[in-house]
Amino acid sequence: xxxxxxxxxxxxxxxxxxxxxxxxxxxxxxxxxxxxxxxxxxxxxxxxxxxxxxxxxxxxxxxxxxxxxxxxxxxxxxxxxxxxxxxxxxxxxxxxxxxxxxxxxxxxxxxxxxxxxxxxxxxxxxxxxxxxxxxxxxxxxxxxxxxxxxxxxxxxxxxxxxxxxxxxxxxxxxxxxxxxxxxxxxxxxxxxxxxxxxxxxxxxxxxxxxxxxxxxxxxxxxxxxxxxxxxxxxxxxxxxxxxxxxxxxxxxxxxxxxxxxxxxxxxxxxxxxxxxxxxxxxxxxxxxxxxxxxxxxxxxxxxxxxxxxxxxxxxxxxxxxxxxxxxxxxxxxxxxxxxxxxxxxxxxxxxxxxxxxxxxxxxxxxxxxxxxxxxxxxxxxxxxxxxxxxxxxxxxxxxxxxxxxxxxxxxxxxxxxxxxxxxxxxxxxxxxxxxxxxxxxxxxxxxxxxxxxxxxxxxxxxxxxxxxxxxxxxxxxxxxx
Amino acid sequence: xxxxxxxxxxxxxxxxxxxxxxxxxxxxxxxxxxxxxxxxxxxxxxxxxxxxxxxxxxxxxxxxxxxxxxxxxxxxxxxxxxxxxxxxxxxxxxxxxxxxxxxxxxxxxxxxxxxxxxxxxxxxxxxxxxxxxxxxxxxxxxxxxxxxxxxxxxxxxxxxxxxxxxxxxxxxxxxxxxxxxxxxxxxxxxxxxxxxxxxxxxxxxxxxxxxxxxxxxxxxxxxxxxxxxxxxxxxxxxxxxxxxxxxxxxxxxxxxxxxxxxxxxxxxxxxxxxxxxxxxxxxxxxxxxxxxxxxxxxxxxxxxxxxxxxxxxxxxxxxxxxxxxxxxxxxxxxxxxxxxxxxxxxxxxxxxxxxxxxxxxxxxxxxxxxxxxxxxxxxxxxxxxxxxxxxxxxxxxxxxxxxxxxxxxxxxxxxxxxxxxxxxxxxxxxxxxxxxxxxxxxxxxxxxxxxxxxxxxx
Numbered sequence: 019x020x021x022x023x024x025x026x027x028x029x030x031x032x033x034x035x036x037x038x039x040x041x042x043x044x045x046x047x048x049x050x051x052x053x054x055x056x057x058x059x060x061x062x063x064x065x066x067x068x069x070x071x072x073x074x075x076x077x078x079x080x081x082x083x084x085x086x087x088x089x090x091x092x093x094x095x096x097x098x099x100x101x102x103x104x105x106x107x108x109x110x111x112x113x114x115x116x117x118x119x120x121x122x123x124x125x126x127x128x129x130x131x132x133x134x135x136x137x138x139x140x141x142x143x144x145x146x147x148x149x150x151x152x153x154x155x156x157x158x159x160x161x162x163x164x165x166x167x168x169x170x171x172x173x174x175x176x177x178x179x180x181x182x183x184x185x186x187x188x189x190x191x192x193x194x195x196x197x198x199x200x201x202x203x204x205x206x207x208x209x210x211x212x213x214x215x216x217x218x219x220x221x222x223x224x225x226x227x228x229x230x231x232x233x234x235x236x237x238x239x240x241x242x243x244x245x246x247x248x249x250x251x252x253x254x255x256x257x258x259x260x261x262x263x264x265x266x267x268x269x270x271x272x273x274x275x276x277x278x279x280x281x282x283x284x285x286x287x288x289x290x291x292x293x294x295x296x297x298x299x300x301x302x303x304x305x306x307x308x309x310x311x312x313x314x315x316x317x318x319x320x321x322x323x324x325x326x327x328x329x330x331x332x333x334x335x336x337x338x339x340x341x342x343x344x345x346x347x348x349x350x351x352x353x354x355x356x357x358x359x360x361x362x363x364x365x366x367x368x369x370x371x372x373x374x375x376x377x378x379x380x381x382x383x384x385x386x387x388x389x390x391x392x393x394x395x396x397x398x399x400x401x402x403x404x405x406x407x408x409x410x411x412x413x414x415x416x417x418x419x420x421x422x423x424x425x426x427x428x429x430x431x432x433x434x435x436x437x438x439x440x441x442x443x444x445x446x447x448x449x450x451x452x453x454x455x456x457x458x459x460x461x462x463x464x465x466x467x468x469x470x471x472x473x474x475x476x477x478x479x480x481x482x483x484x485x486x487x488x489x490x491x492x493x494x495x496x497x498x499x
Numbered sequence: 500x501x502x503x504x505x506x507x508x509x510x511x512x513x514x515x516x517x518x519x520x521x522x523x524x525x526x527x528x529x530x531x532x533x534x535x536x537x538x539x540x541x542x543x544x545x546x547x548x549x550x551x552x553x554x555x556x557x558x559x560x561x562x563x564x565x566x567x568x569x570x571x572x573x574x575x576x577x578x579x580x581x582x583x584x585x586x587x588x589x590x591x592x593x594x595x596x597x598x599x600x601x602x603x604x605x606x607x608x609x610x611x612x613x614x615x616x617x618x619x620x621x622x623x624x625x626x627x628x629x630x631x632x633x634x635x636x637x638x639x640x641x642x643x644x645x646x647x648x649x650x651x652x653x654x655x656x657x658x659x660x661x662x663x664x665x666x667x668x669x670x671x672x673x674x675x676x677x678x679x680x681x682x683x684x685x686x687x688x689x690x691x692x693x694x695x696x697x698x699x700x701x702x703x704x705x706x707x708x709x710x711x712x713x714x715x716x717x718x719x720x721x722x723x724x725x726x727x728x729x730x731x732x733x734x735x736x737x738x739x740x741x742x743x744x745x746x747x748x749x750x751x752x753x754x755x756x757x758x759x760x761x762x763x764x765x766x767x768x769x770x771x772x773x774x775x776x777x778x779x780x781x782x783x784x785x786x787x788x789x790x791x792x793x794x795x796x797x798x799x800x801x802x803x804x805x806x807x808x809x810x811x812x813x814x815x816x817x818x819x820x821x822x823x824x825x826x827x828x829x830x831x832x833x834x835x836x837x838x839x840x841x842x843x844x845x846x847x848x849x850x851x852x853x854x855x856x857x858x859x860x861x862x863x864x865x866x867x868x869x870x871x872x873x874x875x876x877x878x879x880x881x882x883x884x885x886x887x888x889x890x891x892x893x894x895x896x897x898x899x900x901x902x903x904x905x906x907x908x909x910x911x912x913x914x915x916x917x918x919x920x921x922x923x924x925x926x927x928x929x930x931x932x933x934x935x936x937x938x939x940x941x942x943x944x945x946x947x948x949x950x951x952x953x954x955x956x957x
């Protein structure tokens with residue numbers, strides 16, 4: 019496999035003549051008014067997608083986006099500017115703009131640039147989907163279409179899309195470090211409509227990761243994704259009204275990791291804790307969850323959607339234990355927060371694009387498995403909810419209140435999974451729910467790559483994972499009293 | 500107007516050039532949209548500057564339709580040779596798509612014009628002239644007012660002032676050309692109050708406008724954020740019940756958004772809307788009239804023409820409870836045998852699709868206090884969370900916070916509750932509409948009351 023760091027350095031040098039002498043001069047301009055630290059973030063990204071509707075290709079799209087983001091840090095404050103042009107004058111003007119966060123005047127010391135090559139990569143950059151012929155991608159969409167329609171006669175529509183992204187980044191910092199990465203990402207989406215008379219149900223499924231076309235053999239197939247969407251749409255046709263009130267909830271393995279992401283993950287991002295706006299502020303070393311709970315954020319899982327070789331400040335990604343046996347161990351740190359807390363950055367500084375400033379963000383967030391079996395956990399519940407898949411969630415960082423929309427859920431009665439339920443919401447408070455985790459199973463699974471995390475208007479791809487877990491009580495937002 | 504794409508080249512010039520190049524590369528039909536502008540953001544937290552962001556950007560989106568086959572490409576690399584290659588590649592890309600008899604540009608008879616843009620209040624030179632120091636002063640004043648408003652405000656997530664000065668240009672191969680400048684300014688504050696057991700109560704408020712004169716008083720924005728934080732201190736989780744639910748104007752606006760997303764030709768042909776087959780029928784309570792109006796001056800959804808160049812027009816969605824019809828762009832209109840309603844929204848990277856512009860739920864005559872009167876037990880909603888709305892069925896279920904209503908008064912704050920129902924039923928059950936119309940971005944609504952919904956709590 020090629021080294022992505024080397025490939026990115028070569029890409030920017032060959033294509034745009036961006037080399038260490040260029041980055042060093044720009045960094046000197048950025049620090050010319052006395053900032054503490056400056057960083058350049060070069061990005062070149064190609065996105066393409068093919069949209070499938072009515073059993074044919076509806077449209078094809080391609081977007082190329084490129085630019086340079088310049089950040090100057092002074093204390094906890096940042097000056098930020100960006101330009102879409104790699105012409106030196108345009109880049110210099112952006113550096114001057116970002117420098118204005120500081121009001122002084124000085125001659126910046128020369129910056130001794132050292133390309134940093136770790137030799138480690140968590141994804142293959144040699145066979146990106148973008149290089150595959152269009153016909154190969156269209157064939158995958160056709161396969162999804164056939165599979166959904168043959169699943170059930172009520173499937174009246176199948177919309178699908180296949181998208182790929184190839185992102186080259188180069189980060190040059192005023193401490194001399196130069197780091198690059200090449201990040202491939204693919205995504206396959208299906209949406210199935212089940213129609214019985216006037217009753218319509220739409221269900222969606224998707225997956226992907228930092229892979230090429232081999233995803234459709236190694237991880238799943240278009241047929242599996244399409245049948246899953248079709249199955250959920252048909253299931254919803256017969257789903258019953260969900261109960262309203264507080265009930266025991268069994269969270270199924272895999273996608274339920276989105277609960278961790280919302281309920282605790284965001285609250286452990288160091289920026290909120292540095293500012294004292296998270297409910298986990300000042301609680302390192304304290305019990306914040308049931309002793310059964312260990313939560314990890316790991317950016318190094320091979321080919322996973324949330325993985326990165328380096329973060330967007332040029333720090334290597336890592337495996338970070340956030341909560342260990344219920345005790346809060348660490349926050350997710352970017353450079354500014356790490357300096358504030360006097361710890362090492364955790365490789366968690368991420369941004370949506372060169373137009374955006376860095377924040378501490380999650381990568382792949384999951385709970386480690388326990389010793390129960392999922393069957394025993396379900397058997398232990400007299401009346402409750404079994405939550406399997408989700409369309410998304412949201413959290414109020416400052417107090418931990420969260421909600422999730424559950425797209426596949428069932429009633430549990432006398433230890434058995436019974437009727438499918440519609441319109442289920444789970445609502446609660448992060449620390450409260452984590453303290454009510456009473457059983458954790460041994461069936462940990464990483465969700466297929468379909469999750470995108472939003473924070474301050476910036477989206478980044480993430481992964482989530484979970485074993486089957488029993489929470490003794492969560493408020494279920496149903497319609498039935 | 501000084502927001503220029505590049506030295507001496509306007510957004511309109513670039514859009515024209517892209518259409519010319521695509522035609523030369525063999526495009527039968529094409530249109531190009533260019534969005535150019537400069538943005539600035541200032542965040543002040545605890546009196547200090549936390550972020551200063553300033554940048555200009557420009558993007559081009561090109562759509563090519565070749566024998567009914569569609570491709571859409573976007574780029575920000577506008578160097579002459581890059582642009583030529585980009586146009587040719589877009590024409591080539593169309594070959595991947597299948598022919599679609601409904602794809603195509605609008606009938607030229609429907610074209611709008613940018614001539615009327617000046618009267619639409621989209622551009623304010625005072626925003627362009629605002630100095631960095633002035634922006635910092637406005638953000639500081641806002642945050643300081645939040646901190647000073649109440650001793651229980653112990654922290655903030657800062658106050659942020661953002662401005663944008665931009666230009667939109669659209670050109671198509673049937674002769675449409677239009678461009679107009681637009682500005683916006685917004686001020687956002689989040690105040691935080693400390694509650695028992697380490698819980699924090701955030702309060703958020705904002706003002707977002709197209710002209711400086713309409714921007715809310717910065718101190719008032721800060722004070723409202725502070726009040727909304729303090730109001731939530733001691734919030735409880737109420738018992739599960741079926742009760743009347745009152746939505747304050749900002750929350751009522753979110754219901755309009757759900758309805759409008761279901762009232763599009765796109766949702767209709769995909770079978771993904773509970774409104775299918777209900778045109779001309781009673782949908783909501785007779786108290787409800789909802790209008791989509793892109794011609795209201797100075798609002799975020801205001802535009803002289805839509806994303807395909809069709810003249811913008813006012814569309815009534817619900818008239819005294821009756822569902823009047825869907826919003827269409829050219830594609831969905833042709834496909835369903837209708838006429839476009841001038842509702843095409845357009846991004847650089849995607850095909851046009853019908854969408855609302857400025858949505859207004861017409862105000863009624865009731866004072867908001869009168870709406871609470873007579874409610875023995877109920878919920879007053881000031882915050883909603885999560886995406887619990889199913890457009891295909893209308894099923895609605897969202898996390899909420901606000902106040903518990905007892906004997907017609909706001910009795911105590913509540914959080915971690917869920918409200919659920921079905922949007923069709925909720926619209927039919929609206930039994931009070933306030934006179935307190937308020938704007939939030941591209942939508943406006945007054946306080947409304949829904950006769951009964953399920954509130955899940957303890």
